[in-house]
Amino acid sequence: MLKLADELVFARTGKHLNDLQKTILRGTWENEEYKEIAQKVKLSEDRVREVGMELWQILSQELGEKVKKSNIRASMERLQVSIVSHLEQHHNQIGSFNISGESKHPPNIPNSQADNEETANSKPTKTSHQDLSEMPELGAFYDRTPQLETLKTLILEQGCRLIALTGISGIGKTTLAAQLVQQIKDEFDYVIWCNFETSPTLAEFQDKLIQFFSQSEKLDTPETNQKALPLIKYLQKYRCLVVLDDIHNLFSSGELAGKYKLGYEEYRCLFKNIETLSHQSCFLLIGWEQPREVTQVKNQNPAICTLQLTGLDIEPARELLRHYGLGEIENYSAIIHRYQGNPFWLKSVGNLFQELGEGVTEILQDETILLPEDLQDSLQQTISRLSDWEKEVLSLMAREGDGIKLVKLIENTKIPPSDLVNVVQSLWRRCLIEQQGNCYILPEVWRQYIKGLCRDTAS
Structure with missing residues (x-):
């Protein structure tokens, strides 16, 4: 049954059954309710x-009849009977032709390699339209296998519609996303990478997507004079992957994380529609900040x-350090931990080592x-986006040294x-602080930088 269903789905969509679809079919075949299947997955x-x-x-x-959960078993059994009957008829025809000495094959039944190839070639091939002109080139990619597999599962198997990929600057969000797109792009009808560095308005962004979808559609069917559809209709009609890089540029500096800039509030409705309306597409949002409606819990x-x-x-991380001659030093793991395994931060220290030599490692050992x-410069770019209250709290945490409880923060600030x-x-x-038990921790790189800022301000 699964094999037949897989062939039918592939004939219609160009894609095989995913794990979730197989589980639903198995459960339905065994008379399980949706609730029971949901508990399994x-x-x-x-x-x-x-x-x-x-x-x-x-x-x-594909079957030309109304198929639903209550009759899927009967529909598939009728198909099996039809196939067996067809094969028996085909066998009898082959036998009669052999008896008469004819070498000709029965009409409409492919029985040779050439016929099979002709049948396969007659099936419509899936066309994938891709605009990756704004996607950065893939550079060195250090192993992120667990994260890649997680994203693939969310997108290809679980059908997640809106995914926020977040983390501090330099941690490798864009690099991971680019690697992901290269690996899964052929699973989609449309793939587009949009860089939000220029902060497009919602109207500009939607016009860009609709133009991409509608022009490609006209190329596929030039004989029809098709009109552009609303964006959600394309997301429902086709399987699309839309990547939004540097999404933080939609949000205001000097405010708490995720507050839209003036004139950009309409994006909230777009993301809400992507989340709630039924469609078969996925939006991947990349940035230091994410919309407030996308919770990290x-x-x-x-x-x-x-x-x-x-x-x-x-x-x-050690492989990265080896490119700069630091991979074999005695305490390389301590250095990696000190810089939180951040690829950009480690490269920055590696460049310093290459320019200044052994003296750098002597300092790092200490x-x-x-x-x-x-x-x-990277840290300052992040600090410049913070509100005054956020800067005040970070300064207090930098002075404290160890983790600090929320109660103590309340006691030591004038913030309500x-x-x-x-x-x-x-x-x-914003991924600037970490939580350990009921305490909040400021990582060492940030502590050192903020203490330096406080000294500069005091002087």
Whole structure:
């Protein structure tokens, strides 16, 4: 049954059954309810029902009859009977032709390699339209296999519609996304990478997408005079992957994380529609900040999720350091930990070592935090986006040294408690602070940099 269903789906969509579709088919065959299937795959019942309805629709189109959960077994059994009957008829025809000495094959039944090739070639081939002109070139890519597999599962198997890829500057978000797109782009009808460095308005962004979809559609069917559809219609009609890089440029500097700039508030409605309306596409948002409606806490809505990217593991980070001659020093793991496995920060220290030589390693052995100019520029770029209250809290945490509890923060600042909670949440969403138990920690690189800023201000 699964093999037959897979062939039918492939004939209609050009894609094989994914794991979730197979699980739904197996469960339906065994008379399980959507609720039972949902419990197995740890998804919501609504999500399983939605994927099931889409699957029944595909099978209905291919079989030429109304297929639903209640009659899928009967429909597939009728198809099996039809196939067996056809094969028996084909066998009898072959036998009669052999008896009469004819070498000609029965009409409409492919029985030779040439016939099979002709049949295969007659099937419409899937056309994938891709605009990756704004995607950066793939440079050195250090092992991110677990994160890649997680993203593939979310997009290809679980059908997640809106994914926020977040993390501090330099952690490798764009590099990971570019690697992901290269690996999965052929699974989609349309793929486009949009860089938000220029902060396009919602109207400009939607016009860009609609133009991309509609022009490609006209190329596929030049004989028709098709009119452009609303954006959501293309997302429903085709399977699209849309990547939005540098999404933080939609948000205001000097405010808590995720507050839209004046004139950009309409993006909230776009992201809400992508999350709630039924379609088969995926938006991947990349940036230091994410929309406030995209929470970083795991929730029960499978249509929307956040993946926070952290530093490289020890071995990939050591491989990076080897390019700069630092991979074999005695305490390389301590250096990686000190710089949080951040690829950009480690490259910055590596460049310093290549320019100044062995003296740098002697300083690094002493647990000193070196802050090369390009690393400081990156940190300052992030600091410049913070609100005054966020800067005040970071300064306090830098002076404290160890972790600090929320109660102590309230005692040592003049920020009203209700506002302070929002400030801490904003810093956490920006990935600038870490949480250990009931304490908040400021990583060493940030501590060193902020203490330097405080000294400069005092002087």
